[in-house]
Amino acid sequence: MAGVRLDRVRKVYGAVVALEELNLEIEEGEFLTLLGPSGCGKTTTLRLIAGFVEPTSGTILLGEEDVTGLPPQHREIGMVFQDYALFPHLTIRDNIGFGLKERGAGKAEIEARVQQLLELVQLPGVEERYPSELSGGQAQRIAVARAVAFPPRVLLMDEPLGALDLKLRESMQIELRRIQKELKITTVFVTHDQTEAMNMSDRIVVMNGGLIEQVGSAEEIYNSPKSKFVADFVGxxxxxxxxxxxxxxxxxxxxxxxxxxxxxxxxxxxxxxxxxxxxxxxxxxxxxxxxxxxxxxxxxxxxxxxxxxxxxxxxxxxxxxxxxxxxxxxxxxxxxxxxxxxxxxxxxxxxxxxxx
Amino acid sequence: MTARWGLVLLPPFIFSFFLVAASQSVFLELSFFEDLGLGRKGEDFVLDNYTRFLTDSFYLHALWTTIKTSALAALFTLVLGFPVAYLIARMRSQWAMVLIAGIVVATFVTIVIKVYGLIVIFSANGILNRSLMEIGILSEPFTIFGNVSGVVIGLMHFTLGFGVLLLYSVIQTIPRSLEDAAAIHGANRWRVYRRVIFPLALPGVTVGALMIFNMCMGAFTSAALLGGGRVFTLPVLVQRVVMMELKFSMGATLAAILLVSVIAINLLSIFMLRRMKAAHLVVV
Known part of the structure; x- marks a missing residue:
């Protein structure tokens, strides 16, 4: 586990500036949310941390290590995707064990870890099933289990609750936060839902047009917005x-x-x-x-x-x-x-x- | 994800069935009568034509050539087509549509024109051979005229466009996020292909391979033009036996054997896929 630091990170696609000189520090064990409308740069920031895209300039640090230019498979990051991205041709066991296997873990080790994680996400006994046999909420939990199976230095979540209905979303917010606290894992969460951001986060980063508008706790953002944009977007x-x-x-x-x-x-x-x-x-x-x-x-x-x-x-x-x-x-x-x-x-x- | 394999494989099966069978049903009957030459047939219902086929190495060799060239063309089409299709399917820009449109147009240009283009390019004093000999890579001109490699290249000229379009639509159904998920959880590029893309593309690729194989089995023009009277595949032979030698019954027999081979190979493939599915080696 480690903190994350983005140092003057800039991302340009052709003539479009996706991210403008971003400076951001995420502390070890912190739950930080990137909040903003679509096109604000929050997903780009997440994909930069993941290594799916490389910054045009600037550096990205995980703990003390400069990971700029390091391909995703070597960053030791876990990620939960918006559509869960569970492998449809693999059982739940193989889905959760995917990262462990890629990193050379043995069969017994993987099995023990799978059982432990199914306990953690409160879905024991589903290891033989396939993703298509799970409900949305269950698939979500398995996606989280897979992301944390090989203890990642950072956990990234890209609008993971967007596809769930309101009631399930609210209970998953609590559930995700419980898991995050239990594992004390540094987490970067992306959402456009301000209620979700306020319910879950230690700190919220409000973004707009590739820029950070404000960083602060839910109370600070809500009670003392620093710009019209933040005031209007949050609540x-x-x-x-x-x-x-x-x-x-x-x-x-x-x-x-x-x-x-x-x-x-x-x-x-x-x-x-x-x-x-x-x-x-x-x-x-x-x-x-x-x-x-x-x-x-x-x-x-x-x-x-x-x-x-x-x-x-x-x-x-x-x-x-x-x-x-x-x-x-x-x-x-x-x-x-x-x-x-x-x-x-x-x-x-x-x-x-x-x-x- | 519970679609039945039979249903997925039905279209190529029906396609090949009608392509080969329906149009030649009259000939099928003919194949069981003795061939008296000049389009005449005997009175009795006999298996002479089939016996002759199975005992004559020339005919057996033609069947083998047909299966071999079709299988090679299908294999190389997939091997060459997959990277192209993958690249186009994963392109973010509008160039993807331009490329697809280009492939569609190229695919529907008549094969005669395309094959003559090939012959011009590969001819002994054509541009390719001349330049290769000038820089010293070849000492003799490389020809594709009248040999098996030429027929395979000719068939591919005809199937590659279809192959790319087919594979493109298969790859497009694999969400990109699955590749991202594999990569972030530790898989390098090769492992992403090995553990995610190939297994998920396999059912579609298999159906595509069968379609291409079936197309090749029935292909006449490229085989006839590039075979140059020296490579005989069954469709080429049927034309020759019927139109030039006027042996209608024997031609009908060749057609019947071609049909049976195609059906047998398709059924065998369906059976193998079923077995693989039962063993969870592929997912539907």
């Missing part, structure tokens, strides 16, 4: 644009639509020009003018739609911006009618000031 968020008219006591005052003034905390002392205030739907409230504290931000609008989703009710409110505000209301509150005039309020400290 739902309202972005309200405005011009800064005043900065005082760590708060900036912006002039937004409706000529309203709203305040948001300034992270590093200074804010000027046109910025965006980001505020999560769960921080917005619908209020009577009477019960609003003086310091609260307030915007007037009109309800344009509601969605009931069980544990909450989403209310869409037009305040004269391009996109309506999204507000999360308690489901037991009476549903607002479309067209109803409402006042939305939130505490200034819940806003996040972002470059436009």
């Amino acid at each position: 739902q968020i309202n972005l309200i644009e405005g011009d800064v008219v005043l900065t005082r006591d760590g708060f900036a005052t912006l002039k937004v639509a409706q000529d309203a003034a709203i305040r948001a905390p300034v992270a590093n002392g200074d804010a000027r020009g046109t910025l965006a205030v980001a505020v999560r739907p769960e921080h917005l409230r619908i209020v009577d003018s009477a019960e609003t504290a003086d310091s609260d931000n307030r915007l007037d609008g009109r309800v344009v739609g509601t969605i009931f989703s069980g544990n909450l009710r989403k209310v869409f409110i037009d305040i004269g911006m391009e996109k309506p505000l999204v507000l999360e209301d308690r489901p037991q509150n009476v549903a607002l009618q479309d067209g109803a005039a409402v006042r939305v309020a939130w505490s200034p400290s819940d806003g996040i000031l972002l470059d436009n």
Whole structure:
């Protein structure tokens, strides 16, 4: 087992830059997720670590060893693929034992390891079967067993849960994390699903257009996004644009639509020009003018739609911006009618000031 | 993955059956009557023609030549076609489609034109022999006219395009991620082929090989043109016996034997594949 370091790694396909000068350090035993939309470079990064593609420039280190240019079979990496990529012509035993056999392990050794891994993934007794005889969730577990059979220095997972239905996906998230912790294995996980990323990871790397937007824990990424992209990609968020008219006591005052003034905390002392205030739907409230504290931000609008989703009710409110505000209301509150005039309020400290 | 082997092998079987049998069913009956020459036949139902075939080394040799050239052409087609098909199937660019289109076009150019092209290239003072002799690799011109290598090359000229297209479609069904999975878990390039690509391609390759073999067994033009009256395969012989010697019954017998050989070889292959499948040596 080892950590991974990507040092100024760049990957260009013809005229297309897939990855732009990436610097990233993954600690030993860490569960790190690369999160982003398709085409953001997350899969390219994973394939670079695997050795399926070589970087145009830069170096890749596993532990202390520079593995740039080393073919995949010599990197001692395990990988779980999006479609599982189990060998259809081999039994589960031979699938799990594939890497061990390639590295010269004996029959008895392979058998013992196969049994041990089937215990670990909680599927004892399937070793004689073929992949086509397994369910999606079972195939997933076997793919994990195969990937960790020859203890790899790093485990890579490329959207491994994408093909599973929601319930199974959630239980597999917990299952994968348990296995990862049990083996204390350095893991790089790729997904475009932000919930999955937050549920599983020690740290999340949010990528966009071949660049890292932000690296941090789930809490940091969700509560303190550093860019509009991260704010918007991770969870739902309202972005309200405005011009800064005043900065005082760590708060900036912006002039937004409706000529309203709203305040948001300034992270590093200074804010000027046109910025965006980001505020999560769960921080917005619908209020009577009477019960609003003086310091609260307030915007007037009109309800344009509601969605009931069980544990909450989403209310869409037009305040004269391009996109309506999204507000999360308690489901037991009476549903607002479309067209109803409402006042939305939130505490200034819940806003996040972002470059436009 | 439980498709039955019989079903997979049915199309080539039906293909060869109709190709050889249906069009010559009249001849089949003819083969059991004595050949009196000039297209005339005897009254009685006899096996004379078959006896003559089995006792005449000329005819037996022709059968052997047919099977040998067809098997060699099928084998070399697969050996040469597989890397080409693999390369095209794994290409990421649009060149793959251009190459496939090129192969399709080349495949449908009539064999007569292609074979004459071959003859021009390989002729004693053609460009190939002249340049090879000039740089001193050959002292005598290498000819493909009137010998078995020529017939095999001619057959391949006809089957290689089909072979590449067939193998291309087989290889395309093997997900690339399986190769990645094998490589990342320790297999080098050769082991990836050995443990993943070959076993998964085998059923398709076998069907392809049978199709190509069957095509060759019935091929007349390249064998006739390149054999140059010196190499006799059964189709060439049938034409000669029927059209030139006017021995209809004997020609019918040759056709019947060709048909039976093709069916027997196909059935044997199906049987062997069944055995391999039962032993889990191949997967369907």
